[in-house]
Amino acid sequence: MDTYVALFSRFIPCGVWEAVHLIEGLLANASDIQPSTVHADTQGQNFPVFALATLFGFGIDQLFGESGRNVIDWKLIDKHWIDLMQVSISISEGRLSSATLMRRLRSNSHKNRMYKAFREVGRSVRTVALLRYLADPALRARVTTATNKVESCNGFSKWLDFGEVLADNDPEEQEKLIKFNTLPANLVVFHNALDISDVVRQLVAEGWSITADQLSQIAPYLRAHISRFGAYATDELRHRPDPFDPLLKEVDFTEVVLAA
Structure with missing residues (x-):
């Protein structure tokens, strides 16, 4: 499809x-x-x-x-x-x-x-x-294209699932791991599609001619701009955090209903 x-x-x-x-x-x-x-x-x-x-x-x-x-x-x-x-x-x-x-x-x-x-x-x-x-040569070409697309999708999902570990033998937990990988993969694909659309609109506004054939050569499995492990500012490591106050005097717990 x-x-x-x-x-x-x-x-x-x-x-x-x-x-x-x-x-x-x-x-x-x-x-x-x-x-x-x-x-x-x-x-x-x-x-x-x-x-x-x-x-x-x-x-x-x-x-x-x-x-x-x-x-x-x-x-x-x-x-x-x-x-x-x-x-x-x-x-x-x-x-x-x-x-x-x-x-x-x-x-x-x-x-x-x-x-x-x-x-x-x-x-x-x-x-x-x-x-x-x-x-039907056209059908053969379509099947080949779909096969390549599916393999690209599998490779992209596997790339996002950088841990690649099924640490539990429980089928339900294994099912969760599969779905938890599919969800972010779809979200990143959607994000990439939006970014591609923005770039195309900008190019068209600048006078470039973008054809449907050209767009068909672009798949939303781009990954070079994706940071799988996040970004961390190491220059702030020298700052000492505020001391932890275990009494939390500034919080009013009088109206909090504690669960039995």
Whole structure:
């Protein structure tokens, strides 16, 4: 999507594919920005993810072929279509987590009838997506641009999170660390965007011609002017602070209600 902020973030344990949480993040997005296209890395090429995304309307196309080897089993899809819709409704109603479903529908679940149904739908949707990718140079360029943008965002967030330490095994605390990193990253991106806008306006006022193509080459992940560790005036270290008064005589505590 054509935005530089993170709409959702999630702590993922080691060994879990990002595709597991892809749908859950989309469904949990309550912001005014609703993506029409979702870009994922190689892990996003997961058959159940393609199937579930299609059932939720994130993208759908038809693919028809002759019966035989290496084609979509449309009969299997037709047989279990009601089951697929029931699963989708359960997720949309909050009765089932999409992450839980994705973990159950891993590629080693070949004996699972629901996995087979999701796999066939996912094959059809992914085949269309790959054919479009091969046939459309503009789409390939867009995918490459989005991939570079995501990697730049990840690198920028990692740069701000200079500690890079998950010191707690509690999943809730780990989730907090991830979100506490995403928030300042988005704030700095917003700050950079405002600064870039001010500079562009100043250049235009001076008579410079700024085109949309030129602006598209600028990403708000600038970091040279950001001081991650703050600024400290060491020349004031020689000043002796006022002595601490433990009695605090100047404070009136008569009307302060102390908590039990």
